Amino acid sequence: MATNMAPTAVGAPSQEKTRRGFLQMLNDDFEKPFLFIGLLSIILIITFQTFYRYIVTNLVEDAGSAVWTEELARFIFVWISYLAAPLAIKKRENIRVDIVFDRLSQKWQHIFWMVNNLCFLVLGVVVAVMGMDMISMQMRSPQIAPALQIPYYIPYMILPIGFSLMVLRLVQDTYKEIKRSSIMHGIAAAVITALIFIPVLLGIDFGATTVLFGYFLLFLVIGVPIGISLGLASLVTLLSSGSLPIDYVAQISFTSIDSFPIMAIPFFIAAGIFMGSGGLSERLLNLADELLGPLPGGMALATIATCMFFAAISGSGPATVAAIGSLTIPAMIERGYDKYFACAVVAAAGAIGVMIPPSNPFVIYGVASQASIGKLFIAGILPGVLTGLVLMAFSYWVSKRNGWMGEEKERSVKSIAKAFWDAKLALMVPVIVLGGIYGGLMTPTEAAAVAAFYGLIVGIFIYKGLNRHNIVDSFMEVCSTSAIVIILMAMATIFGYIMTVEQVPAKIAGFILGMTNSKIVILLLINVLLLIIGTFMEALAAIVILVPILLPIVTKVGVDPVHFGIIMVVNLAIGFVTPPVGVNLFVASSVAKVKLGDVSRQVLPILGLMIAVLLAVTYIPEISLMLVND
Known part of the structure; x- marks a missing residue:
């Protein structure tokens, strides 16, 4: 009897352990x-x-x-x-x-x-x-x-x-x-x-x-x-x-x-994460360094240019700062740049990530306003490039004044061609997305899905950065990041409908238009409002909440909905680097392991330049609409 029971006695704890392990797996990984x-x-x-x-x-x-x-x-x-x-x-x-x-x-x-x-x-x-x-x-x-x-x-x-x-x-x-x-x-x-x-x-x-x-x-x-x-x-x-x-x-x-258009959000997030996992940011940085490295502030200029390239893949400000800043901030500090300046430049350049298409804020604005997402994408190109050029000019001036010179190494047509060749697969993503949309071959959602598929193939089989060790985590990052945004949009739809039933947008529009019907003054007031909101509220949340309120006001004074979308996104992009809650500042300071307050002081003159770009975009509609109208 004892010998027959022995296996049961030994096996029972094992079975119990297996059962607990299975339950723990269900508890921890059920959704995955x-x-x-x-x-x-x-x-x-x-x-x-x-x-x-x-x-x-x-x-x-x-x-x-x-x-x-x-x-x-x-x-x-x-x-x-x-x-x-x-x-x-x-x-x-x-x-x-x-x-x-x-x-x-x-x-x-x-x-x-x-x-x-x-x-x-x-x-x-x-x-x-x-x-x-x-x-x-x-x-x-x-x-x-x-x-x-x-x-x-x-x-x-x-x-x-x-x-x-x-x-x-x-x-x-x-x-x-x-x-x-x-x-x-x-x-x-x-x-x-x-x-x-x-x-x-x-x-x-x-x-x-x-x-x-x-x-x-x-x-x-x-x-x-x-x-x-x-x-x-x-x-x-x-x-x-x-x-x-x-x-x-x-x-x-x-x-x-x-909604089919909303599906573009997880696809663009996926494209950025899949491509970023394969060493994409390093290849883009090498290319930018080959082109701009010899100039004063060459690494800062290369950083900004790389952020502009990466913006055309990730569509996210914080993702751009994390991917590029982890490489460039230590490199700039090593080459003698002030560490707070390095953090400020990367944080500001990361804001371009939501201006240059593809951009999730443009997708959300397009859904909320019923404006063409394709037109928003193309309208964001010049404001994004203008912001990048202004940041590069400022970095060049500061670097030359402080003697922060570019890295001295031999550069040639051959080395530049090699850098282009190494980055070719990364540079193809904007071609796929924008070429597909404006060539009439794909909707923004289809272009996003193809870009995600392309990023998956490149990440697994070519760059080989996606593998059995990190592919599940990459997929989970895409899902959890996009789910937060999607639920925000779902709840904002309910909120917006109740506002419409209660005629809140109409009342606010009537109140503002009762004070003034000047387009210049109204746009100035809206810019001030958005700059304040951008200091404490995430851009995507601000868009879904404020578009139903503000869009009726600006359309009544003759502002094109596509132009207003650019104004909103550029404005809220500044919020990424606006103390005390700018998320790009948090990411950059955590990469460099410095205090947020010190970085915030360094970013103030850059904020002034970005606001100047915002005013130009606001009051010169051609900056946004030039490519759209062509």
């Missing part, structure tokens, strides 16, 4: 396989759609059309967007306003972090429950997707699944926070959260507009992520006013991002 497969699928599907339309249909007479591809890709995109949000919660990545939060004591930071989680939890539970109600309704009265011929309740299932996972991750994070601090802090957070919602639960009527903006500002101040602040403020307003059913929040959470 779905996100990896989903992102890879939509890249391949849209790339296939593009090549099928322009190659297969021309070669095969009766090839037909692959109408199912776009619909399938959209549904998968919605699924991975909401499946990636729990991953972002777990990694504590989100877009929030931290000005007040960062100044709290450690005790109150613990408490208000839990308050933020509990507020997010409220929205997650509501959307999950309302999502189940929508699925039940769809099952009773089925609606069929036109291309795939599947019931709509199948794609809509992501609402209860995705938001339930968010709730799970929020509960886990709150539990960890309680363990870090104390149960009393958890109780205090629960009490504060209850007090926040008590006025609505008691039915106190403050007026829909007051509730909408009052709660939005309150959630922002206490550090709730901006997208969730928009969704919660909308939910509270619907509860207090009763103007629309609550399940509207769940419905718009799906339909607002079931």
Whole structure:
């Protein structure tokens, strides 16, 4: 008997360990396989759609059309967007306003972090429950997707699944926070959260507009992520006013991002991450150094030029600073440049990343304003190049005055040609994106998908920077980064609709136009507003919140929507380097391991030059519209 039981006794702990290991894997990595497969699928599907339309249909007479591809890709995109949000919660990545939060004591930071989680939890539970109600309704009265011929309740299932996972991750994070601090802090957070919602639960009527903006500002101040602040403020307003059913929040959470143009966002992010993983930034820097290195401030000039090249791939300011700054800031310091100047130059040059196409802020502005994304892309080229040239002129002047000369090494036509050849695959990305769009071959979303596919192939098989050790992490970075933006857009759509119902944009437009109808004064006031907002709010969030308010005002005084998009993006790009919250400054100072305050002082004259460029772009529309009109 004993001998028969021995294996069981030995095996039981082993089985228990295996079971715990499996549960731990589900706990830690549940979303990752779905996100990896989903992102890879939509890249391949849209790339296939593009090549099928322009190659297969021309070669095969009766090839037909692959109408199912776009619909399938959209549904998968919605699924991975909401499946990636729990991953972002777990990694504590989100877009929030931290000005007040960062100044709290450690005790109150613990408490208000839990308050933020509990507020997010409220929205997650509501959307999950309302999502189940929508699925039940769809099952009773089925609606069929036109291309795939599947019931709509199948794609809509992501609402209860995705938001339930968010709730799970929020509960886990709150539990960890309680363990870090104390149960009393958890109780205090629960009490504060209850007090926040008590006025609505008691039915106190403050007026829909007051509730909408009052709660939005309150959630922002206490550090709730901006997208969730928009969704919660909308939910509270619907509860207090009763103007629309609550399940509207769940419905718009799906339909607002079931959009082909919005899919360009993860594709452009993916292209930048895939190409950056393969040593792309180093090849671009070598090319710029060959061309500009001999001049005074040669490394600074090469840095700015490289940022301009990289901007045409990544579409992101902070990503440009991280990729280029990690190489150039140490190199500039080694060659005798002032380390604060080096950080300031890289931070400012990184802002060009959202001006030169492809640019995610242009995609979001185009969706919010219904302006042509293709026209926005081409209109951003000259302002981006002008900003780069101004920064290069300033760097040249400062370097010459301080004796920071370029690196002395032999340069020749042969070495320059070799640098071009080494960087050829990186330089092809803007050609693919812009050539495809303006050649009429691809939509911006298709061009983005092809660029992501190209970056994947180059990263795996040619540069070989993408491998089994980092490819999953690269995919997860794409998913979590884009999910934050996508959820922000979904919640902003709900917020914007309530503003429209309450006629908020019309009232604000009437108020401003009642003071003055001068285009010059109105644009100046808007620039000042955007510069202030850019100091504490991320550019993407500012765009989705402010476009519905400001666009009606500028169009009434004759400003072209495409021109206004450039004004907005250039303006908010300055916010990337505006103390005290400029994210590019944070990235640059962390690379150089210097104090943010010292870098902020060094960047002030550069900010003055960037504002001068902004004023030129604002009051000389031809800078933006010259290439568009041609």
